[in-house]
Amino acid sequence: MALTLTRPSWAMIRRAVFGDTSLIVWQMVFQNLLRIVSSMVLTRLLSADDFAVVGVITSVLVTVALVSDIGVGAFIVRDERTVERRFRDEVWTLRLARGIILSVLTAVFAGPLANFMEKPALAPVIAVAGLTSLIDGLGSLAPIVALRSRKVRKLIGIDVGAQILGLAISIGLAAVIGSYWAIILSNLISQALGVVFSYVLYDDSSQRWRLSMQRSAELWRFSRFITGSTILTLAITQGDKLILSRLLPLDVLGLYVIAGGLAMAPMALVSGYAGRILYPLLAEVRREAPETLAWRFYHDRMVPTLLYAFAAGGLIGFGPSLIVLLYDPRYTGAGAYLQIMAIAPFFMMGNYAANEVMIALGHPRFTFTVNVVRLIYLLVAGWLGWTFLGVIGIVWAVGTVEVVAQLYGWIALRRQAILDLRYEMLFLLVGGAGLSVGAAADFVIRHVLKIA
Template identity: 55%
Template structure:
């Protein structure tokens, strides 16, 4: 009996939406729409300078977090003993100690950091945000165990609930404070909610203090390259904000922070998909049949890679229109910054997948080496950019750094037998097609809406 093509297509679509990848993509689309919607409201309740301050404080927090990163999530997902209660308690203890030390360090250095940025009035905001670290350290390890066991639906449902509550709290506090304190306080409350959910919504989530020198040494052996790499990631991901916060007044810095936030929207999809679907799947394949990993490297990711490339290409093409539609005229110039930063966003998917596959096969030094390549590119490019073009030159270097990372990723994938030129060219072609469509939409939209 012949199958109805329409019904077959509907069935395939349902299976796709119900798959782990479909759930992750659907949730991330919803979260990004919610993030954009809440930012549209916040831009009308807060001034541009508030976003600049929030961006600077966030940059400081990320800086300290990356300096002390030891790859706990990757360690938990990959380790064969992750299901054991004693093992989880030992790792949780190390994570908590790290959080306490970080919070104290940030409080002590808050004044120095604020003075370096020539904005001493940010001292108390930075010190308050330092509480993020200790709150994060108090959270249960149960979400990491759920990630290892590929409990994608549970993780995604909790993420959606947390973000909805977080958005509501941020808007409510913005109505009260009308300053950057609304963003900082809401972020702290959101972090506390995350800790509460990690214990109440996951099975077997209890933790107790159990310090183990043996576990600390094992974690260090696993993460020594990751730690070095994340210190380089610090320079790559936060160096622009730390430099530009001195070069730009708050009014311009706010536009840059807004553009960087929008450019990071697709990257959040990459991080969630790679961390919750691809990496656990690659790790499972490697544990069961290492030889099958090269064969399945592209097959498990190709469809979404093409969709991502087309979507980001389209985003680059119509970025000015998006900014003009979403925000009031004060933010118009952010559209140009956004187009530049989205170039790195486009290549972030490929470099993220390459990093996951290298960690899966035990090549943890790859992350460090790839970041060395990025640092060299940033250092040389930033000197040229700043010398001849000023701050905008640095933005162009930041906006293309992932291209350098992608070229290095291709060379290393080829060495390990994973690289397929035809597949990579197809992904780039999808991005160029999206760029053409996006540019057409931008021209049409500006004409229809009479936007200059």
Template identity: 40%
Template sequence: MTVQATGAAWPAGSPRPGLAARLGALALRDTNVVVASVVLNNLLRAVSSMILTRLLAPEVFGISGVIASLQFTVALASDLGFQAFVVRQEDGGRKRFLDTVWTVALLRSVLLAAALAALALPVSRALARPDLMPLIAASSLVFLIEGLASTSLLSALRDRRILRLSVVEIAALVVQIAVSAGLAWLRGDYWAILGGMLAGAALKSLLSYAAFPDSARGLALDRATLRGLWAFARYVTGSSVIYLLVTQCDKLVLAKVMPLDQFGFYVLAGNLASAPLGFAANYASRVLYPSYAALWREGATDLRARFYARRRLPSLLYAAATGGIIGSAPLVVGVLYDPRYAEAALYLQILCVSSLLALPSCAANETLTATGRISATFEASMAKLAWLGLAGVAGYLIWGQFGLVLAVGLMEAAALGFKWLRMRQAGLLDMTQELAFLAAGAGGILLGLGADAVLGPLLR
């Protein structure tokens, strides 16, 4: 018998594995793999930021934010939820099924690349920056490269190959950082960031075939699969369009009203605030969702207790760590960047409030989706849109750009409150556990403030 991920007891009379084997099995648990990969990912990104902010001017990060926002906008406007669809389907490992998903994804990528290239001229004119046109057009190549990747990157979650998937992603990130740093040293402009993105995407697409068995794909259009994808994706697409509005309108507005160097501070703060989001999203989608979906398919009883049991410790640690970032934001910015970027600290504190709420929100979303309540994602996105429409406009009118940033930082609270309501209706909410997660976050904020008070003066 092999070591069990659930920690089940060993049968009587069976030889217990040695310490090295037990430690190896513990390290390979899905949750621990996700934690290790996210920590390594964030460390690499921190090193990248430390290098690039010393080689590039703040304006370059403002340009990066504009182009990243455009890419995100175009991609999310046509999101079909391929990953969740492949993981949840009973026949998600069938060749013709995967070939059909790959074909649709490839066609979508071609359309996305064409759409972004077509937007290059009007967007550069709207921002009164004609020099952005070739950069925006060239960035469309990222979609083409990603569209060629195998569906093995999707089915890896279903097949529990999380370690291999994480290695592929880390390898692509290392290449992206190395290429960006080299080009930044040689050129000192935005093409350094774009070159790294293209190199990383190319390696990831290549490894999607080389690192996984049965990864070869061919063109196919299976009618049953297409019908199933549409039935699944109609809620995902609607939710993604709303999510697009609530996550990108701040960047589009601020890119217009802020000087590019100030917008660069906001983009850098958003990048730092996304560090814990990497764990929240990956842990929820790669560990919780497959586990929850399996429990639901098997007809398990007492879903509420079993769902919370699977996320309790990671949720508490996540809340404390993210709270620590909020409290110590000036210290974090002071360590990573030179004094030119000190203004990013306030933005980081505000944006990390949403990061603090991201894991309970993502976990709630996966709980509802795995149990068949797919429309909840769309409805929660509508709650975010309503919040941004009211609080965002009011904040901007009263406090200007700071008011809009504040509304964005508190936006996740609206979605989380709605998801809690839907979970309560489904009998899946344990409010005591949720409040414990928030209390851990408050404790982390206090610890972060203390760390900044003690260590901050040494950097200033």
């Protein structure tokens, strides 16, 4: 008897393959393919020293951005007045003022910062790269408004196009310039194109300068814990590179940066899903049907979380062979770093989900306190690791920081009557299965290629 699919079955397949959550997954797969292609090409055009410089500059820029984060995205998505043009203009003005101030301060302190890292030649690079703050501030808020309206398909389509264009620009400049300046300049050009896209490709995207002290005070009341949290995030996510830039030569630091980039590859799915799907959904549920929030928290993210857990676990097990397959022998040493650093992304899907539901419930303080937990752990574990194991001990501290964040998140979810340990254990078991499969594949490839 032939198997036929009914219309409901086709509808289910279409939702499974082309639904918003699935599109985020497809975007993550595509982004990581682009990341791999970019990394394979650029590592052949540039040196490990160049990647070390880019890693240090990126840490500086992320530091500047996090220290001054005012939570514009979360503020716009959550607020009922987003439909009002004046309200959006006032928020946009605050973001632009922040960008101007940050670019100026980055240029002013570029020299002292480069001297602190004992790399004075990087001062002009830091100053030029600091223009990203200004460019970011010039962009329209229309993409954030589209996110609030859950126009995920449009956002993904524009993002993918911009990423392809950015890849072409970076490879072209690397072939011509042949130094870290290629990546720095390509990032600036890509970001400037993103600003143009934010006005041209979205409806009702124009912005006007409207300075409002009342809106400034209101935004600060909303984002003060977010701002404090992002300052802590700065120390957590960038402190390792700033510290290791003083402890390691550039070629070894370059291996660490490459490994870190691959380890964070799954974050394309985590940040995209949490920010574009989960948070708008939970905010809507909190407004319209709060009694279903606990059930929706697990039900709506079940499939993507299981898939993510398996893939992230596989990355831990397969990490060393991945380096061997992607890069030439100069970069083999990055394999040991990758396997350790991939532990943190394994736990990030659950940790991001806990953060989004707590903010949707009106508890932005959670973001701050969980980062305090992370920072305390890094300080203690990092010091112990350095004392007994040296540099690799610091890497272990960085790789395992999300474990303690997971435990703290479970405590917070239990207090809100949301935690269900049956699902949490299922996620960990599926991740363990992925790790086993990845480790088995790593063993086979090392045996076939005769790698020690």
